[in-house]
Every structure is written in structure tokens, then in C-alpha cells.
Amino acid sequence: MSGETASGDDRVLPFQAEGLDVRGRVVRLGPAVDTILRRHDYPEPVARALAEATALCLLLGTTLKFDGRFILQTRTDGPVRMLVVDFQAPDRVRACATFDAAAVAAAVAAGRTGTVELLGAGHLAMTIDQGPDMSRYQGVVALEGESLEAAADQYFRQSEQIPTRVRLAVAESFAAGEGPAWRAGGMMIQFLPAVPERMRQADLPPGDVPEGADLAAPAEDDAWVEAKLLLGTVEDHELTDPTVTSEDLLYRLFHERGVRVFESQPIVEKCRCSREAVTGMLRNFSTAERRDMVADDGSIVVTCEFCNTRYEFDPPAVEALLAA
Structure with missing residues (x-):
């Protein structure tokens, strides 16, 4: 070796x-x-x-x-x-x-x-x-x-x-x-x-083969x-x-x-998520849809499904950022 x-x-x-x-x-x-x-x-x-x-x-x-x-x-x-x-x-x-x-x-x-x-x-x-x-x-x-x-x-x-x-x-x-x-x-x-x-393998079964037919497979190397x-x-x-x-x-x-x-x-x-990436994702939603995301405490919270990182946003700040 x-x-x-x-x-x-x-x-x-x-x-x-x-x-x-x-x-x-x-x-x-x-x-x-x-x-x-x-x-x-x-x-x-x-x-x-x-x-x-x-x-x-x-x-x-x-x-x-x-x-x-x-x-x-x-x-x-x-x-x-x-x-x-x-x-x-x-x-x-x-x-x-x-x-x-x-x-x-x-x-x-x-x-x-x-x-x-x-x-x-x-x-x-x-x-x-x-x-x-x-x-x-x-x-x-x-x-x-x-x-x-x-x-x-x-x-x-x-x-x-x-x-x-x-x-x-x-x-x-x-x-x-x-x-x-x-x-x-x-x-x-x-x-x-x-x-x-030398790499030949058995073909995938065709759909029109009669039931019970014997399909001979090529000999493996x-x-x-x-x-x-x-x-x-x-x-x-x-x-x-x-x-x-x-x-x-x-x-x-x-x-x-x-x-x-x-x-x-x-x-x-290592996850690829970031605050910048999540902000870009929020841009894909309409203002009305982002308004529906606001939680009871007045914030928008997004949690990454991969790493469980929690990103919290202030809605007015998000709208100002996205409008810029």
C-alpha cells in the first residue's frame, strides 16, 4: 500500500x-x-x-x-x-x-x-x-x-x-x-x-417480456x-x-x-446560512406576506432547518433595508 x-x-x-x-x-x-x-x-x-x-x-x-x-x-x-x-x-x-x-x-x-x-x-x-x-x-x-x-x-x-x-x-x-x-x-x-x-451487466427488464420468461444474464467478470x-x-x-x-x-x-x-x-x-442570506430570502416575499410572519412579540423569526440557528429581525428595519 x-x-x-x-x-x-x-x-x-x-x-x-x-x-x-x-x-x-x-x-x-x-x-x-x-x-x-x-x-x-x-x-x-x-x-x-x-x-x-x-x-x-x-x-x-x-x-x-x-x-x-x-x-x-x-x-x-x-x-x-x-x-x-x-x-x-x-x-x-x-x-x-x-x-x-x-x-x-x-x-x-x-x-x-x-x-x-x-x-x-x-x-x-x-x-x-x-x-x-x-x-x-x-x-x-x-x-x-x-x-x-x-x-x-x-x-x-x-x-x-x-x-x-x-x-x-x-x-x-x-x-x-x-x-x-x-x-x-x-x-x-x-x-x-x-x-x-468487461463492465457488461444484465439489462434492465423490458416491459414487454412474457411472464415467466427466463432472461439469461451475462456472466460477470x-x-x-x-x-x-x-x-x-x-x-x-x-x-x-x-x-x-x-x-x-x-x-x-x-x-x-x-x-x-x-x-x-x-x-x-458547516452550514451555509447567514443573516445576509436570510435577509435575501425575505426579499422573495411580499410586504403583506412578511407582515403575516410577525410573531406576537413583534419580531420576525427565521430558524435554519439545517443548523437550528435562530435569526430575529425587527419588521420596520427589514422593510427599510429591503426598500433601500
């Missing part, structure tokens, strides 16, 4: 297993994801779902080769209505969840606390925003009882035709003398051989089969244990085939 060893908490480590024609990334989140989740005091299963989504967003978003945003968002009919993770390249992330508290409590009482059960049916959207002068790109994949891992695999199969596998894990750690802290981790591998024909089997051996604790570094894990998996790591990317939890 060669390359810069700079892994640890709140970092994404790119790697390449050359003997298997595989490239990938490992993400490990500690204080960043814990700050996001503790700030909102989410119920445990909601926190786990949002932590999974955050790890997935960073595995995908850190592949951007430009300064832009990668936004991962679910909209579903389950107890957790929406997950939003907003990654601003090269290193900033923020995230939030919208959920039905009563429905989540009922799901917990019934033992249905997995991410798949909490999300229900809907879709997962991934948006690349390169700024106001560039068009947005959005890919959407259905969520119909699939995990976020499976949805990501399906997305790459449909839109990129790149064989991909993702593993995600979330845990609470309990350090001596400290309270519990959330951790999350993930690994993504992609099969990228020099010869494109032996290297990709081996890579998937190796990823399948990864335990959740290996992705979240702070004593197991990303390099250690990659060596365990791929040392017989050879693995090379590259410079890791640090991740910071």
Missing part, C-alpha cells in the same frame, strides 16, 4: 485496488455527524437514517472535480418524510431530516426501525449544482423497499452503467468518561477496467465478483470503529491484490 496516510475521523479516503480494476472511497465520520444529529436531538432511528444518508452523500459528492454542490434528498411516504444532505465541495456538509414524530414512535413500538421501513416508498434524488451559470444535473431512482445502499447501486447501473457497490454503517460509541457519540462510515467500490466490454465478495465481508463495526483506520480496513480486504490509497479529503460540518 502506498500513498499519504492521513485518514481518521471526518475524512474520505480514495483508493484503487489495481489487481481487481476497482476504484473506491472510504468515509469515516465522527464529530461532524455527531454535531449534525445532536443539534436536532432526533429520535434514534431517524438519526441513524440521516447518518447513513450523510455517509452516502459524501462517498458520492467528494468525486466532484469542481467547486460545486452535491445534494442528496429522499422524498417518501414513510415516517421519515425527507432526508436532505447538502455537500459543498471540497469539504463542507450539512444535513437535516423531516419526520412524523407520532409515526416514528409507532414504528419504534412495532420494532420497525430500519432505514428501509422508516423511509417507505418514494424516490432518492441526487443533484449536482455547479453554480448559477451552469445547468443543474439531477438523477432520480425509485425507493420501493430498497436500502440506500441498493438505491445507490441502482442509480449507477441506470445512469452511469458503472458496476457499483456501497456499504454503509452507523453506530453510537461510548468512550470512557464521555457521553455517547454518533459515528458513521461507508465504502464504495466501482469496477472500472481498461476494456469497457471474475475480478468484479471477487471485489463484491470481499466488500461483503466488511462488518459494520469495521466501518465505524475509531481504532480501525481506513488504511487498516483496505489492507485487510485487498492486500493480496494490491491496494493504493490517495490523499484523503477532510470533511467539516
Whole structure:
């Protein structure tokens, strides 16, 4: 194994297993994801779902080769209505969840606390925003009882035709003398051989196939089969244990085939909201609409959904500012 060893908490480590024609990334989140989740005091299963989504967003978003945003968002009919993770390249992330508290409590009482059960049916959207002068790109994949891992695999199969596998894990750690802290981790591998024909996958089922018809799938490349089997051996604790570094894990998996790591990317939890941005948002409302926002104490209060920062405005001052 060669390359810069700079892994640890709140970092994404790119790697390449050359003997298997595989490239990938490992993400490990500690204080960043814990700050996001503790700030909102989410119920445990909601926190786990949002932590999974955050790890997935960073595995995908850190592949951007430009300064832009990668936004991962679910909209579903389950107890957790929406997950939003907003990654601003090269290193900033923020995230939030919208959920039905009563429905989540009922799901917990019934033992249905997995991410798949909490999300229900809907879709997962991934948006690349390169700024106001560039068009947005959005890919959407259905969520119909699939995990976020499976949805990501399906997305790459449909839109990129790149064989991909993702593993995600979330845990609470309990350090001596400290309270519990959330951790999350993930690994993504992609099969990228020099010869494109080796990447062939089974076609998506056509709509006019007779019921019961046997569709022969093309044989998968032996290297990709081996890579998937190796990823399948990864335990959740290996992705979240702070004593197991990303390099250690990659060596365990791929040392017989050879693995090379590259410079890791640090991740910071940081919201993009500001008083100036909120003032600009208020400009989008009419004077009558802003008047309706005035609370009983005579102020306008706006709370950021991501970081819970509270912005308080004096209505006459707002009108004078916006009229200037």
C-alpha cells in the first residue's frame, strides 16, 4: 500500500485496488455527524437514517472535480418524510431530516426501525449544482423497499452503467468518561477496467417480456465478483470503529491484490446560512406576506432547518433595508 496516510475521523479516503480494476472511497465520520444529529436531538432511528444518508452523500459528492454542490434528498411516504444532505465541495456538509414524530414512535413500538421501513416508498434524488451559470444535473431512482445502499447501486447501473457497490454503517460509541457519540462510515467500490466490454451487466427488464420468461444474464467478470465478495465481508463495526483506520480496513480486504490509497479529503460540518442570506430570502416575499410572519412579540423569526440557528429581525428595519 502506498500513498499519504492521513485518514481518521471526518475524512474520505480514495483508493484503487489495481489487481481487481476497482476504484473506491472510504468515509469515516465522527464529530461532524455527531454535531449534525445532536443539534436536532432526533429520535434514534431517524438519526441513524440521516447518518447513513450523510455517509452516502459524501462517498458520492467528494468525486466532484469542481467547486460545486452535491445534494442528496429522499422524498417518501414513510415516517421519515425527507432526508436532505447538502455537500459543498471540497469539504463542507450539512444535513437535516423531516419526520412524523407520532409515526416514528409507532414504528419504534412495532420494532420497525430500519432505514428501509422508516423511509417507505418514494424516490432518492441526487443533484449536482455547479453554480448559477451552469445547468443543474439531477438523477432520480425509485425507493420501493430498497436500502440506500441498493438505491445507490441502482442509480449507477441506470445512469452511469458503472458496476457499483456501497456499504454503509452507523453506530453510537461510548468512550470512557464521555457521553455517547454518533459515528458513521461507508465504502464504495466501482469496477472500472481498461476494456469497457468487461463492465457488461444484465439489462434492465423490458416491459414487454412474457411472464415467466427466463432472461439469461451475462456472466460477470471474475475480478468484479471477487471485489463484491470481499466488500461483503466488511462488518459494520469495521466501518465505524475509531481504532480501525481506513488504511487498516483496505489492507485487510485487498492486500493480496494490491491496494493504493490517495490523499484523503477532510470533511467539516458547516452550514451555509447567514443573516445576509436570510435577509435575501425575505426579499422573495411580499410586504403583506412578511407582515403575516410577525410573531406576537413583534419580531420576525427565521430558524435554519439545517443548523437550528435562530435569526430575529425587527419588521420596520427589514422593510427599510429591503426598500433601500
